[in-house]
Amino acid sequence: MPTNQSITAVREALKARKISARELARDYYQRIGARNPELNAYLTLSEDRAYAQADRVDTLVAAGGPLPLLAGVPMAVKDVISTRGVRTTCGSKILENYIPPYDATAVERLEAAGAIILGKTNCDEFAMGSSNENSAYGPVRNPEAPDRVPGGSSGGSAAAVAAGLAVVSLGTDTGGSIRQPGAFCGIPAMMPSYGRVSRYGLIAFASSLDRIGPFANNVRDVATVLQIIAGRDANDSTSTTAAVPDYAAAIDKSVKGLRIGIPKEYFGAGMDPEVRKKVEAGIELFRKLGCEVREIRMPHTDYAIAVYYIIATAEASSNLARYDGVRYGLRVDGDSLLSMYRKTRGTGFGAEVKRRIVLGTYVLSAGYYDAYYLKGQKVRSLIAQDFRDAFAKVDALVTPTSPVPAFKLGERTADPLEMYLADIYTVTGSLAGVPGISVPCGKICGKLPVGLQIFGPPFGEGRALQLAHAFEQAGGATV
Amino acid sequence: MNITREDVLRVADLAYLDLSESELETYRKQIDDVLEYIGKLNELDTANVEPMAQVLADDQTADATLRDDIVVPCRVAPEILKQAPDPEPPYFRVPKVIER
Numbered sequence: 001m002p003t004n005q006s007i008t009a010v011r012e013a014l015k016a017r018k019i020s021a022r023e024l025a026r027d028y029y030q031r032i033g034a035r036n037p038e039l040n041a042y043l044t045l046s047e048d049r050a051y052a053q054a055d056r057v058d059t060l061v062a063a064g065g066p067l068p069l070l071a072g073v074p075m076a077v078k079d080v081i082s083t084r085g086v087r088t089t090c091g092s093k094i095l096e097n098y099i100p101p102y103d104a105t106a107v108e109r110l111e112a113a114g115a116i117i118l119g120k121t122n123c124d125e126f127a128m129g130s131s132n133e134n135s136a137y138g139p140v141r142n143p144e145a146p147d148r149v150p151g152g153s154s155g156g157s158a159a160a161v162a163a164g165l166a167v168v169s170l171g172t173d174t175g176g177s178i179r180q181p182g183a184f185c186g187i188p189a190m191m192p193s194y195g196r197v198s199r200y201g202l203i204a205f206a207s208s209l210d211r212i213g214p215f216a217n218n219v220r221d222v223a224t225v226l227q228i229i230a231g232r233d234a235n236d237s238t239s240t241t242a243a244v245p246d247y248a249a250a251i252d253k254s255v256k257g258l259r260i261g262i263p264k265e266y267f268g269a270g271m272d273p274e275v276r277k278k279v280e281a282g283i284e285l286f287r288k289l290g291c292e293v294r295e296i297r298m299p300h301t302d303y304a305i306a307v308y309y310i311i312a313t314a315e316a317s318s319n320l321a322r323y324d325g326v327r328y329g330l331r332v333d334g335d336s337l338l339s340m341y342r343k344t345r346g347t348g349f350g351a352e353v354k355r356r357i358v359l360g361t362y363v364l365s366a367g368y369y370d371a372y373y374l375k376g377q378k379v380r381s382l383i384a385q386d387f388r389d390a391f392a393k394v395d396a397l398v399t400p401t402s403p404v405p406a407f408k409l410g411e412r413t414a415d416p417l418e419m420y421l422a423d424i425y426t427v428t429g430s431l432a433g434v435p436g437i438s439v440p441c442g443k444i445c446g447k448l449p450v451g452l453q454i455f456g457p458p459f460g461e462g463r464a465l466q467l468a469h470a471f472e473q474a475g476g477a478t479v
Numbered sequence: 480m481n482i483t484r485e486d487v488l489r490v491a492d493l494a495y496l497d498l499s500e501s502e503l504e505t506y507r508k509q510i511d512d513v514l515e516y517i518g519k520l521n522e523l524d525t526a527n528v529e530p531m532a533q534v535l536a537d538d539q540t541a542d543a544t545l546r547d548d549i550v551v552p553c554r555v556a557p558e559i560l561k562q563a564p565d566p567e568p569p570y571f572r573v574p575k576v577i578e579r
Binding site (some may be wrong): 098099101102193194195208235241273300302303305306307309310317321324325326327328329330331333334335336337338339340341342343345346347349351354357358359361365372374375376377378379380381382384398415416417420433458459 | 482486487489490491493494495496497498499502506509510512513514516517519520521523525526528530531532535538546555558559561562563564565571573574575576
């Protein structure tokens with residue numbers, strides 16, 4: 001079996017009876033056993049559940065009937081997404097022994113489509129971080145360069161797919177947490193529009209920003225996974241009733257004549273010159289494909305990080321109030337109810353989570369709300385307006401995913417602000433609610449992958465996937 | 480300075496968060512830097528800008544997202560209580576709240 005498989009390869013191998021779903025799952029567990037001690041991509045393996053599902057798939061194969069889209073496809077799920085009966089820690093000590101009593105809708109839909117969930121992947125604690133170094137269970141290493149971070153917060157989900165320890169995976173993106181690790185690990189990774197994918201069962205960080213999306217080895221597989229998880233869910237009132245288009249059909253369309261906007265503000269100071277060269281070569285490739293490339297302005301881009309760290313921390317401080325030592329998770333005893341709360345939270349949360357709770361509580365507190373939270377919500381409107389104005393002129397936007405390639409472990413941990421600035425090109429789309437995909441766009445120093453980001457208009461996943469697929473097919477990964 | 484030691488203590492108190500002395504000073508400094516950076520938002524005049532309260536709101540009408548309020552059976556209590564640190568089915572037990 002080749003290291004990096006696709007959904008199609010799994011399907012063909014099963015149909016031709018070259019391998020059974022059970023044997024395939026066992027192969028993947030063997031690989032995980034060999035590679036995970038170094039990479040630390042998986043936190044929990046769900047072998048019983050995986051083999052039970054594999055046997056169901058093998059029964060379908062034996063019956064010779066039609067196979068569901070993801071039959072037998074080994075996959076990984078970020079550890080902030082609930083899995084019934086399988087430990088879900090959020091990368092935090094406060095949920096070290098938490099076993100969800102239900103499945104997230106995305107997980108339920110993927111399993112119903114035949115996917116085999118191998119286990120739960122490491123991430124920054126409660127998805128707060130850009131390097132996976134905020135996990136209470138140790139950092140993940142980048143499979144392309146083990147002395148470097150895989151990106152974050154969905155570092156484990158990105159590393160698992162890039163290292164061939166899963167065919168596809170689910171991550172979550174609040175400010176860049178799918179796209180940036182996708183870029184750092186050299187694989188396609190997509191954040192769908194706000195409302196496109198149900199978040200029922202996603203353990204909340206910042207509810208006006210959080211989204212679930214796929215990682216895969218190729219754009220077609222990203223489209224296939226999105227097809228299955230997208231669509232209205234009665235259990236998530238923020239999921240939209242808008243119809244889900246046929247993404248597989250969308251990606252094969254020609255991109256000739258599509259108008260691509262290049263926002264000047266995404267190529268400013270702080271960008272690694274080698275990353276710039278690769279992204280410019282990527283833009284040139286779109287020209288060769290017949291796209292019309294235009295420079296545009298998005299004047300509020302430079303304010304996005306400031307807005308993001310107000311809104312995301314404010315929402316986090318509210319969402320994380322639920323960890324009180326009463327209903328689930330850690331309890332540290334105290335001599336009163338309040339002292340129990342304070343000790344539980346002080347002991348159970350890691351440094352970045354505590355820092356964000358303090359900042360988020362501060363920006364919402366009496367006397368500061370107008371100056372910070374309200375101001376942030378107003379500037380968020382301006383950023384969303386930048387996107388509306390841009391999409392009135394162009395069909396998609398192309399930018400770098402990150403200003404820098406994967407950095408070394410420990411290089412940025414001392415200064416939180418410096419770490420936050422790594423998300424400068426991804427948080428804009430998070431705030432505006434639009435979909436974005438990162439696709440591999442060459443490597444620098446011969447080994448460090450660069451990501452090119454494509455933003456589509458609201459619910460324009462098909463457009464973003466179409467461009468990403470054309471880019472990939474034209475050799476974008478080796479520009 | 481944007482945030483004082485007293486501010487951090489007050490906020491940690493609101494958030495029911497015990498912080499050690501060293502955490503208190505480290506976070507104060509780091510949060511101060513972030514607030515300093517956030518100060519750049521004051522370059523923008525937002526007097527006539529509406530705050531963004533809904534994401535992609537045009538697409539979501541109340542009719543589409545509200546459902547009928549129907550009672551459905553939900554027998555998950557035993558499983559949920561199993562996750563509690565100190566369950567006393569059918570209750571969650573907490574340290575004494577009211578002194579006699």
